[in-house]
Amino acid sequence: MxxxxxxxxxxxxxxxxxxxxxxPENCLVVVEREVPDLSGAQLLVKVRATAINRADIMQRHGRYPPPPGETDILGLECAGEIVEVGPGCKRDWKRGDRVMALVGGGGYADLCVVEEACTIHIPENWTFEQAAAVPEAWLTASQLLMFVAQTKPGDWVLIHAGASGVGLAAVQIATKVVGAKAICTAGSQEKLNACIARGASEALNYKDADGAFSERVLQITEGHGVDVILDCIGGSMYEQNAKCLAIDARWVIYGTLGGTKVPSFDLRVLMSKRASMLASTLRNRDLSYKASLIKNLEQYIMPRFVSKECEPVIAKVFYSLESVPEAHRFVESNANIGKVVVSLTDETSSL
Structure with a gap:
């Protein structure tokens, strides 16, 4: 055989x-590989859709290698149909089940091996494209808000890049799952409108007033400041973020799109507010941690998808693996509101 x-x-x-x-057009290449044998609690999935993440772009640049043991094929999430069930699986999976999954790599392929613990049934009546928009963004957002920052009902949450895939997931989780109040930053009126439409109390254009948004944040919160900051920007917004902190605030850094360096870092800023500065990633977490995120998503967020209280937001769908370079360019242009998805429904494999 x-x-x-x-x-x-x-x-x-x-x-x-x-x-x-x-x-992307010069460094992304299609390779053919043997399908690995399933070991333990793994599933083989025929990929029908995947999605683009900033981490993929960093990996494409050669600056974010996959964790040890993971495939070098790009892609951190996928949606599709089960074609094989591993010998150690405990749930009642069967061939043809529609699933979405978080993966450490391999999502940009026609077939992908996924861990059972990182796999979720796709809701009835959802498309594969909708499902592909969920795993990385919604698990990242729920991790940051519910696991790392320990966000509580009534907290004020400042979400940077509010119209990104993670940002729009975070707005909905903060306001509709946790019961917090959200303020977002974004760079256009269309993006600000998207944040408000998904539950943000206010949305601020970070380009206004030379980026000095802290005064407006303090006005919105009536001098209280924000209890949680979800910060994917880093260095360029440090000073403004510091001015926004409430007492006992949790400042969570999960990206450095605005630079990794801070010209002047005064520890007294954190001490005066008893604030915690936290940092988090997802890809290199162990399987048991990711499994706990999946269970949290299934318990608190999936029912809200079914009831349509929450929704994955898709900016644009591209078609075929050959369109991935164009999809990368679109994400790098910062034009997207929500997730950028690649549909592989017309792809064929050797299965």
Missing amino acids: QPRKLHGLITTATPDSSEYDRK
């Missing part, structure tokens, strides 16, 4: 590659 094959996208770029060689 001939080995089964899968086809997926890898990057040829390295940390030393030129800007030209890091462009």
Whole structure:
């Protein structure tokens, strides 16, 4: 019997590659690999849709290698149909079940091995594209709010990049699941409107007043400040974030789109507010931690998807693996409101 094959996208770029060689059309290539044998509680999924994440773009640049043991094929999430169930699986999966999954790599492929513990049934009447927009963004947002920051009902939450995939998930989780109040920042009126439509109390254009949003945040909160900051920007917003802190605030850094360096860092700012500065990632967490995030999502968020109280927001759908370079360029342009999804429903595999 001939080995089964899968086809997926890898990057040829390295940390030393030129800007030209890091462009998606120049470094993303399709490779053919043997489908690995399933071990333990794993599932083989025929991928019908995947989604683009900033981490994928960093990996494409050669600056975010996969964790040890993970495939070098890009993609941190997928949605599709089960084609094989591993010997150690405990749930009643069967061939043809529609699932979405968080993966450490391999989502940009026609077939993907996923861990049972990181797999969720797709709600009835959902498309594969809707499902692909959920795992990375909604698990990241719920992790930051519910696990790391320990957000409480009534807390004020400041969410930067509020119209991103994670941002719009965080707005909905904060306001509709936790019972907190959200303030978002974004860079256009259309993005601000999207934040308000998903539950934010206020949305501020970070480009206004030379980026000095802290005064407006303090006005909105009547001098209280924010109890939680979800910060994917980093260095460029440090000073304004610091001015927004409430007493006992939790400042969670999960990205550095605005730089990794802070010119002047005064520890007294944190001490005076008894504030905690926290940092978090998801991809390199262990399986048991990811499984706890999945269970939390199934318990608190999936019912709100079914009731339509919450929804994954899709900015644009691209079609086929060959369209991934274009999808990367779209995300890098910062034009998206919500997730950018790649549909593989017309793809064929050697299965």
